[in-house]
Amino acid sequence: MRPPTPLPFLPLLLLLLLLPSPPAAAAGGADGWEAIGAAAAAGGGRRRVASPEGQEAAAAGFYHRSQEMNTVDGDPRWCCTYLLDPSDALFIDVGQAFIRQQMKEYGDITNIYNCDTFNENTPPTNEPAYISSLGSAIYEAMSRGNKDAVWLMQGWLFYSDAAFWKEPQMKALLHSVPTGKMIVLDLFADVKPIWQMSSQFYGVPYIWCMLHNFGGNIEMYGILDSIASGPIDARTSHNSTMVGVGMCMEGIEHNPVVYELMSEMAFRSQKVEVEDWLKIYSYRRYGQSNVEVEKAWGILYHTIYNCTDGIADHNKDYIVEFPDISPNSFSSDVSKRKAISEVKKHRRFVLSEVSASLPHPHLWYSTKEAIKALELFLNAGNDLSKTSDDNFLLGPWLEDAKSLARTENERKQYEWNARTQVTMWYDNTKTEQSKLHDYANKFWSGLLKSYYLPRASKYFSRLTKGLQENQSFQLEEWRKDWIAYSNEWQSGKELYAVKATGDALAISSSLFKKYFS
Numbered sequence: 344m345r346p347p348t349p350l351p352f353l354p355l356l357l358l359l360l361l362l363p364s365p366p367a368a369a370a371g372g373a374d375g376w377e378a379i380g381a382a383a384a385a386g387g388g389r390r391r392v393a394s395p396e397g398q399e400a401a402a403a404g405f406y407h408r409s410q411e412m413n414t415v416d417g418d419p420r421w422c423c424t425y426l427l428d429p430s431d432a433l434f435i436d437v438g439q440a441f442i443r444q445q446m447k448e449y450g451d452i453t454n455i456y457n458c459d460t461f462n463e464n465t466p467p468t469n470e471p472a473y474i475s476s477l478g479s480a481i482y483e484a485m486s487r488g489n490k491d492a493v494w495l496m497q498g499w500l501f502y503s504d505a506a507f508w509k510e511p512q513m514k515a516l517l518h519s520v521p522t523g524k525m526i527v528l529d530l531f532a533d534v535k536p537i538w539q540m541s542s543q544f545y546g547v548p549y550i551w552c553m554l555h556n557f558g559g560n561i562e563m564y565g566i567l568d569s570i571a572s573g574p575i576d577a578r579t580s581h582n583s584t585m586v587g588v589g590m591c592m593e594g595i596e597h598n599p600v601v602y603e604l605m606s607e608m609a610f611r612s613q614k615v616e617v618e619d620w621l622k623i624y625s626y627r628r629y630g631q632s633n634v635e636v637e638k639a640w641g642i643l644y645h646t647i648y649n650c651t652d653g654i655a656d657h658n659k660d661y662i663v664e665f666p667d668i669s670p671n672s673f674s675s676d677v678s679k680r681k682a683i684s685e686v687k688k689h690r691r692f693v694l695s696e697v698s699a700s701l702p703h704p705h706l707w708y709s710t711k712e713a714i715k716a717l718e719l720f721l722n723a724g725n726d727l728s729k730t731s732d733d734n735f736l737l738g739p740w741l742e743d744a745k746s747l748a749r750t751e752n753e754r755k756q757y758e759w760n761a762r763t764q765v766t767m768w769y770d771n772t773k774t775e776q777s778k779l780h781d782y783a784n785k786f787w788s789g790l791l792k793s794y795y796l797p798r799a800s801k802y803f804s805r806l807t808k809g810l811q812e813n814q815s816f817q818l819e820e821w822r823k824d825w826i827a828y829s830n831e832w833q834s835g836k837e838l839y840a841v842k843a844t845g846d847a848l849a850i851s852s853s854l855f856k857k858y859f860s
């Protein structure tokens with residue numbers, strides 16, 4: 344069974360506010376990138392080795408390959424990153440040369456260097472002295488390349504690998520650099536702030552970040568209260584070392600209310616009264632005040648925009664992330680869920696998780712409601728193609744990717760990449776799908792009808808057939824079937840609309856009439 348919470352990748356975009364602007368640093372002369380590679384490959388004893396085999400052997404002591412968790416069969420073509428060993432004396436030479444070369448290539452544009460050696464990658468030992476020596480080697484390399492270097496590090500590791508990063512390990516890493524020369528991003532502070540449980544990162548400056556979104560999934564989600572007060576609490580707390588606010592979402596162009604509020608927080612010194620703020624927001628958004636609209640925002644504020652269930656904004660809806668399990672394995676979970684839905688019978692859904700082993704959506708509907716929804720989905724037909732907004736189309740995503748290509752081969756490759764990224768990712772076998780399948784799922788017109796719908800139809804045909812023939816579900820056969828189908832879709836070339844043509848009001852009214860009245 345899949346891990347309950349897949350881990351996020353490096354955030355795509357980071358906005359840093361309130362930081363002092365970096366002073367100019369002297370440009371350094373640099374060796375070429377090839378020289379850096381050669382130095383790295385020459386390995387620990389500063390030997391120059393001529394043959395590639397020799398280089399490989401000499402380098403063996405100088406790096407190790409990280410263990411990657413998100414791989415099916417560990418194919419080294421796309422997994423298991425090489426890590427230079429920071430305890431080797433040559434590490435500093437290589438790091439310095441790297442930074443000098445970067446300056447040569449891009450100019451003297453920054454003093455801030457991002458480095459995440461241990462992001463989703465556990466150090467070989469939890470010995471604080473060792474961790475501290477690694478940290479100082481990294482900083483040493485940076486500061487030799489640029490004397491004003493500041494190390495910017497994501498604090499995600501302290502959350503995702505909390506079992507490893509206890510107080511002694513955290514202190515060892517955070518204090519391995521002179522005070523003020525490291526800034527930590529409290530990456531997921533909107534949901535799991537680390538500053539509180541680490542005495543303000545043990546005195547190290549940090550930036551309060553909202554992560555909010557994983558994989559660029561599209562679902563209504565947010566915790567407005569936490570954004571409206573979190574950065575202020577952090578800033579005004581005792582011994583605060585908070586120096587800024589940031590956003591590090593894995594995708595944007597969804598939930599604009601969340602991003603609007605968060606952007607304002609950089610300029611506010613007091614908590615925001617969300618109820619009042621939403622009235623102003625809705626006025627700005629729609630160009631006039633309207634009592635009914637304000638009421639609607641009130642409802643959203645207390646429900647979907649108060650998602651305090653602790654589940655990340657990672658869409659586990661069964662339409663876009665199919666449960667890769669046999670229905671026979673559901674039974675105990677289903678009974679738990681049933682108990683909850685019995686308790687809250689009068690409500691359409693509950694905003695809480697009830698099972699540890701299944702993918703977690705934010706809203707649990709009763710089994711009856713879920714079955715009805717799946718049925719509607721399978722029968723929705725052309726309703727799935729109705730669109731009124733270009734931001735919800737597959738077409739532009741694919742066309743943008745293709746337009747970057749300079750050759751026919753690149754065009755093919757980029758389209759495949761774009762299709763693979765929003766569906767199964769890669770690294771699958773015939774019967775085992777990628778561990779990251781559906782990580783970047785999207786409720787997009789185009790994808791719904793051409794990918795999600797056939798997948799769901801295949802699944803339910805198999806289920807129905809099994810029930811009719813009194814056969815247990817053939818999980819392996821199903822996997823073979825749909826993995827092959829995914830691979831085929833990923834290599835497809837069919838075109839999708841790049842412009843939405845429908846009218847939002849007309850579509851919503853017709854859907855409302857059809858499904859709710």
Ligand SMILES: *[C@@H]1O[C@H](CO)[C@@H](O)[C@H](O)[C@H]1NC(C)=O
Nearest residue numbers: 541542543546580581582583
């Ligand atoms: C603030 O720092 C002082 C001095 O290090 C310490 O004694 C005190 O406990 C800290 N206060 C809080 C609330 O952490």
Ligand SMILES: *[C@@H]1O[C@H](CO)[C@@H](O)[C@H](O)[C@H]1NC(C)=O
Nearest residue numbers: 568644645646648649650651
């Ligand atoms: C959000 O949920 C929390 C916990 O369930 C609750 O304490 C709080 O009052 C809610 N806030 C809003 C705005 O509904």
Ligand SMILES: *[C@@H]1O[C@H](CO)[C@@H](O)[C@H](O)[C@H]1NC(C)=O
Nearest residue numbers: 809810811812813814815816
């Ligand atoms: C279905 O199969 C099960 C076990 O394989 C058996 O106990 C049951 O009697 C069968 N039901 C029917 C209607 O054939």
